[in-house]
Every structure is written in C-alpha cells, then in structure tokens.
Amino acid sequence: MIRKNSEYPLQPPRERGTGRAFVFALVMHVLLGFFLYHGIQWQNSTPEGEEAELWTEVPDTATPRPVPPPPVPTAPPAPPLRDEQADIALQEKKRQQQEAAREAQLAEQQRQQKLQAQQEAEAKRQQQLAADQAAQKTAAAKQKQLQQQQQQQADKLKQQQLAEQQKQQQLKEQQQEQQKQAEAEAQKKADAQKAAKAKAQAEAAAQTKKLDTERRERLAQMQGAVGGTSSSSNGLGKSGTGSGSGGTAASPGYADKVRRAVLPNVSWGGEKEGLETVVSVRCSPTGTLLNATVSRSSGNAAWDAAALRAVRRTDPMPLDTNGKTPDNFLITLRPAS
Template sequence: MSNRQNRARPIRPPRERGTWKAFALAALMHLLLGWLLYHGINWQNNTPAGSEAELWTEIPDLSTPTPRPAPPPPAPVKVQPAPPPAKDEEADIALQEKKRKQQEAAAREAQLAEQRRQQQEAQQQAEEKRQQQLAAQQAAALAAQKAAQEKQKQADKQKQVDQQKQQQQLKAQQEKEAEKAEQLKEQKEAKEKADAQAKAKADADAKAKEKTKADAAAKAKLDQERRARLAQLQGQAGGGTSESGEGLAKGGTGKGAGGNATSAGYAEKVQRRVRPNIVWAGETAGLETVVAVRCAPTGTLLSATIRQSSGNEQWDQAALRAVQRSDPMPVDINGQAPAAFTITLRPAGG
C-alpha cells in the first residue's frame, strides 16, 4: 500500500547544491556592471572648452559675366600625419579603453551568468516537466492497472455466476432426468408387478382349474372304485351291510359296520391320522363337523361325506379334505378297518 502511495506522488528533482552561491554571484555581477556603467558615463566631469570659427564666402559679381578660364588642376595635397596625442589624452584614452573592456567583460560575464541561470531554470523546468509527465504516466499506468484488475475481477465474478448458473441448470436437468428415470422405473416395476400378478393369477387359475379337474377326475375314479369295492363287499356279505354304527368322536370310541365293535384305542389312531391333515386359519369357536366314512377292510377309503355341518361351509370342506387326505385309514387290532364309522372334527382351540 505504501509503494502505491509513493508511486502516486509526483517525483521531485533532487535539490541542487550551490544555488544560493550562484544567486549571490549573479547579484554581485549586476552591482559591478551598474558601477562600471555609471563611472563609464561620468568619468569626465570637465566641460570641454568651446572654439570659434569665422566663415567667409565670396559674393559673386552679378554684372555681365566674363568667361572664366578653366581652373588649373589642384595640386596634390600632402596629408600630414596627425600629431601624436598628448600624454594626458593617451592616459585618458587608455583608461577609457580599459573601462570599456572591463564593462564589456562584466557585461559578457553578466550575460553568461544570466544565460547559465536561464539554462538552469530551463533545465529545472524541463526536469520538473519530465517528473510531472513521469508521474502522470505512472498515475495513468496505475489507473489502467486498477481498471484492468477491476475489469478482470468483474469478469471473474461474471464467470463464477455463469458457472453457478450452469451448475444449477445441470443439476436441475440431472434431477429432472433422475425423476423421469425413477418414474420410468416405477412404471416398469408396476408393469412387471402387474404382469407378474396377472401371470401368477393366470397360473393360479390354471393350476386351480387343473387341480379342480384332477380332483374331480380323482374323485370320480375314487367313487367308481369305491362303488365297485362296495358292490364287491356287499356281494361277499350276502347282499348288504349295515351302515349304522356309533361315531368316533374326538377322544371317543365307535363301532364299525357288520356289528363288529372297534377297540378302545382305534378312535385315537383315527385322530392321529386325520389331525395333521387339517389346514385351517379361520375362526375356531363353535365349529364342529361330523364326517361319515366307509372303508375297505384294508383301510382304503371308499367314501367320505358330511353328515352334520358346522354351519361354516369353508370349515366343513377343510374337515372333509383332511379326512380324504388321511386315506388309507388305520386298521384295528384285528388287522381290519371298520366298514363304516363317523369322525367328529373341531378346529384346534375350538
């Protein structure tokens, strides 16, 4: 900062030594010149003595003029050298000449001193002018440098603003593209999910249809086999069997067809066979279904029907499917399964 302030100030020329001495010498020479001029003019105070001269002229004769003879040529005049001046006059002349020379020398010296003074003043003025021009140039250069720095600063600031604006635009564009990509991704995922759900539903429907068809075919085949076996058993029994008997309640006992009573542990065997096949996730309170079962002596399930409904069709079907999955039924201690009996089923916790 101090260097800039020093540069802004005009540079002054160095002070010259001997200025007062030169001024004193010039004043002395002026005084000497004035003294010489005064004494040079007033060096002779005596008034010179005057001289008298009479001039005579011939009056011409105005009568009849007579021709005058031609004048003879003038005789050559011998120039006499000037008499030597007197000693006093020579001394005065020498003194005057000396004074004149002194005056001329003093005048020349004064003129030279004046010229030197004027030259010094001119040099000083030129130096001051040069210093002023140099200071002006330095000030102009400093102003130009400041203007360039300010311009560069403004340019850098504008560049930074433009970069920030470009970054914001790029960020907004990236966010927009990311949002668009996210929307496309969500749409794609939603479509894939919908397609997967539709496919799963279609597969489930197809499987359900196939299962229903297979179950119907299996049921029809099973019913056909049961009817054939039942007809065979009826033929072997002499034309018929009794379908009545006591049911196998939960934890209870029952009697099989043909009047043969089951053992005390047969109901528990049936319970252990049927219970793992029950699949139910609904309500349990107050549900009880009685399923009538017909079996071959080997335990093969010939038929299973709902004799007493619980009032909940879904639970009734779950109980019926559990009995059907339990085929074949366990045999009793005599090695044969009862021909007909009932199973009372309740959901766990009911």
C-alpha cells in the same frame, strides 16, 4: 521529465536547474563587481573654497545715529552636489536596478519552478488517473470473468440437477415397470394357483366319484356273493373328526378313535375360522392306508393339503372293535382351536 517507474512514489520531486541557477548567479556577481570597479570615479582632490566680499556703509559723523546691532553670522551655503554624490546616486540606482533584476530573475525562476512543479503534478495526476483507469478496467475485467464463471457454475449445476431429475424419473419409471411386472406375475401366479386349486378340486371330485363308484361296485359284488342285502351304518364324531361307511360296519366309538389318531399328525399355523375339509379314506382290513383324497375342499388349499397330509401320516388306521378296519370311510377335519 517525469519518472514513470519510481521506487518511491511519495518522495517529493527533486528541483531541476539548480546548477544552472548557481552558475548564472555567479556570472551576475562577477559582472556587478566589474561595473562597480570601473564605473565609479573616486574623487580624492580637496574642493576649492569660495570667496565673498563684504561692503559696509560709512557712518555719518554729523548726526549721530544709533549703532546697529552686529550682523548675525549666516551659515555658508551648502556646497553644490558634486560628481561624487552623483556617482554614488547613480551607483545606488544601478544597484537597485540589479537587485530588481535579480528579484525579477528569482521570481521568474520561482515561477518556472512552480510551473514545472505544476506540470509534474499534472503529469503525476494524469499518470495516477491512467493507473486508476487501468485498475478500474482490470477490476471490471475480473468482475466480468467472475460473473462468467458464476454463470458457468450455475449452468453446470442446472444441468446436473436436470440430469438428476431425468435419472430419478427414469428410476421411478423403472420401479413402476417393475411393480407392474411384479403385479402381473403375482396375478399370473394367483391365476395359476386358482387354476391349480380348481384342477385339484376337480381331480378330488373325480377321485371321490371314482371311489364312490368302486365302493358301490364292491358292495354290489359282495351283496351278490352273499345273496342278500347287507346293512351299512355311518358313525359321526361329535367334533366333526370323521365318519366311516363301507362293507364293514364301524362301531359307534370308531370315529373318536380315528380322531385321536389323526389329530396329533395335523400341522397348521394359519387361520382356523370356517375351515372344514372332508377326506375320503380307503383301507385294508388290517388298517393299511390304501388311498386318501380330499372329498370336499374347505376353500383353502393349504389347509386341505395339511389335512390330507395328517391322514396319510396316520398309517395304519386304528382297528375297530371287531379287529378289522372299515374299508371305506370319510373323515371330516377342522383345525384344533
């Protein structure tokens, strides 16, 4: 019988049948003693002697003959083998047979023990083989489970990457949509600014036209009132700062005086190349600014607004040499270099 759950797997197996072999050997020794005691008949009697008769030839006295040598004594013949020696030989033969039987029995026991050891070794080998196969199956199952886990992790990572790519794509599309909306709003704002600029230019042109019409009407009224023709003169500043025209003539130095008064009020930090704005001004004789509009735009609405703001800050306008301010005049403004 093989122990399946052994605490010491490397300990050699215990020999089985030791007690039975000891009992069997004891019985055999008892039987051997019995046969030796009753099977051998001990001979204690003295063996009988042998008798022999010796015959000699009578010598012839007539003719002397040579005396023969004395006979050589012969050894008595060996006594025949008696029953005692036969019994001893038989006992020796029985002993040898018993020894042979014991040796055969011992060889059989050794053979049985060897066979049992081989069977136990084979059973142990089979058990070890079954354990190895079970371990291999367990390892294969663990490997398969590990591969499944790795495949699941790879699938999960792939899904995460796909979701991240979709998220990035959606974000990119949103950014593109926002950029398109921003561009559309910028274009809309630019169109609105362009429309507002065109409207401002149209309004400025209409205002200038209106002022010119009013100025002509006043000149016509003044001419009709004085009954004659009055002369008008224009003054141009060397730096393009301004010019004046109207019912009251401006002196030659009035343009410089207006330029010196307006330029400190100009606040501009943008580009300066090619900007020139003409502002139409209407004042009272005391220099009070009545109205100021852009007569000719520079094309830059910001600079036009800065120039118009500087003119409106210059209130009142400087007086001319005659103590009065021309009622209508134009001021041409450029950014200071």
